[in-house]
Amino acid sequence: MNVQLDPHAKTENHPIDHFRLDVLEGLKNSPKRLSSKYFYDKIGDHLFQQIMAMPEYYLTRCELDIFKNKTQELTDLIIPENEPFDLIELGAGDAMKSTFLLKHLVERGLEFTYMPIDISGNILSILNEKLSTQFPDMPVTCLEGDYFDMLQKAASLSDRRKVILFLGSNIGNMNPEEAQSFCLSLNQNLSSGDRVLIGFDLKKNPHVILNAYNDKEGITAAFNLNLLTRINNELGGNFDREQFQHYQTYDPVSGACRSFLVSLKKQEVIIGRDRISFEENELIDMEISQKFSAEHIAELGEKSGFITAGEIKDSKEWFVDTIWQVK
Numbered sequence: 001m002n003v004q005l006d007p008h009a010k011t012e013n014h015p016i017d018h019f020r021l022d023v024l025e026g027l028k029n030s031p032k033r034l035s036s037k038y039f040y041d042k043i044g045d046h047l048f049q050q051i052m053a054m055p056e057y058y059l060t061r062c063e064l065d066i067f068k069n070k071t072q073e074l075t076d077l078i079i080p081e082n083e084p085f086d087l088i089e090l091g092a093g094d095a096m097k098s099t100f101l102l103k104h105l106v107e108r109g110l111e112f113t114y115m116p117i118d119i120s121g122n123i124l125s126i127l128n129e130k131l132s133t134q135f136p137d138m139p140v141t142c143l144e145g146d147y148f149d150m151l152q153k154a155a156s157l158s159d160r161r162k163v164i165l166f167l168g169s170n171i172g173n174m175n176p177e178e179a180q181s182f183c184l185s186l187n188q189n190l191s192s193g194d195r196v197l198i199g200f201d202l203k204k205n206p207h208v209i210l211n212a213y214n215d216k217e218g219i220t221a222a223f224n225l226n227l228l229t230r231i232n233n234e235l236g237g238n239f240d241r242e243q244f245q246h247y248q249t250y251d252p253v254s255g256a257c258r259s260f261l262v263s264l265k266k267q268e269v270i271i272g273r274d275r276i277s278f279e280e281n282e283l284i285d286m287e288i289s290q291k292f293s294a295e296h297i298a299e300l301g302e303k304s305g306f307i308t309a310g311e312i313k314d315s316k317e318w319f320v321d322t323i324w325q326v327k
Contacts, residue, residue, distance in 0.1 A: 031282075203255050225244060
């Protein structure tokens with residue numbers, strides 16, 4: 001098995017510098033915000049595994065339903081010509097869902113290289129170990145870093161046709177403007193004929209959605225608050241987690257499900273040499289989890305320069321994997 005962690009995968013500056021700059025810029029904004037991409041340190045990875053296992057968190061089960069039970073349909077849509085290709089997964093995590101697709105592709109004897117991209121070196125190391133055991137003959141190149149940096153790296157490693165996986169409704173972690181910009185950049189980083197499979201969480205009963213992000217056990221709250229601990233540990237911060245409270249909202253009209261941390265008192269937080277002031281009840285915007293209509297998905301693809309090649313929904317029709325092709 002050809003498994004390697006690419007030593008050139010990280011961005012030019014040390015990742016901790018990007019982390020510090022993003023945190024300070026976000027907390028000096030009005031309103032304050034932190035990027036959800038930094039949730040995933042070792043503890044954050046573990047907490048997210050717990051979230052995915054919660055009965056309220058339907059997203060994982062819905063997309064798993066597609067990858068587990070409709071694998072042949074997926075394969076027919078993303079690899080219709082049976083030619084050699086690179087399967088690139090953005091934000092691969094532990095590849096729980098895509099493993100069903102990998103197994104199917106390996107069993108069919110298709111010629112491909114799996115290239116998981118993730119910002120978390122820890123989760124890629126775990127994935128390395130898992131894949132080397134499960135698929136000893138499958139070529140794998142793990143790329144640690146930001147999506148577009150690593151897409152460019154992948155293009156430099158191989159001129160095969162690219163099939164991109166962007167699962168778990170990660171597209172929903174962007175506001176509508178960011179999602180449009182992301183899809184346009186994705187298109188521009190690919191070549192004609194390349195395909196993209198994107199998971200979209202569909203609008204549904206608002207109680208179902210809100211419960212998925214506001215669990216009674218407090219796992220989602222701990223997931224959000226862990227970012228404050230990470231700032232303390234890695235950036236010399238002194239956040240008191242007890243003085244911040246998780247708050248969740250869902251707007252069924254816009255489809256925006258948003259999480260915040262609320263400052264419970266007037267306080268000052270030190271991060272390295274910087275001081276950040278909080279008013280009582282001031283918010284930190286932590287994450288958006290956008291829900292989509294069919295019309296919104298079609299418009300997003302069209303404006304980004306893609307052609308819709310097909311779509312597959314789960315058995316409840318709560319979630320859809322949409323396949324786009326570069327013109």
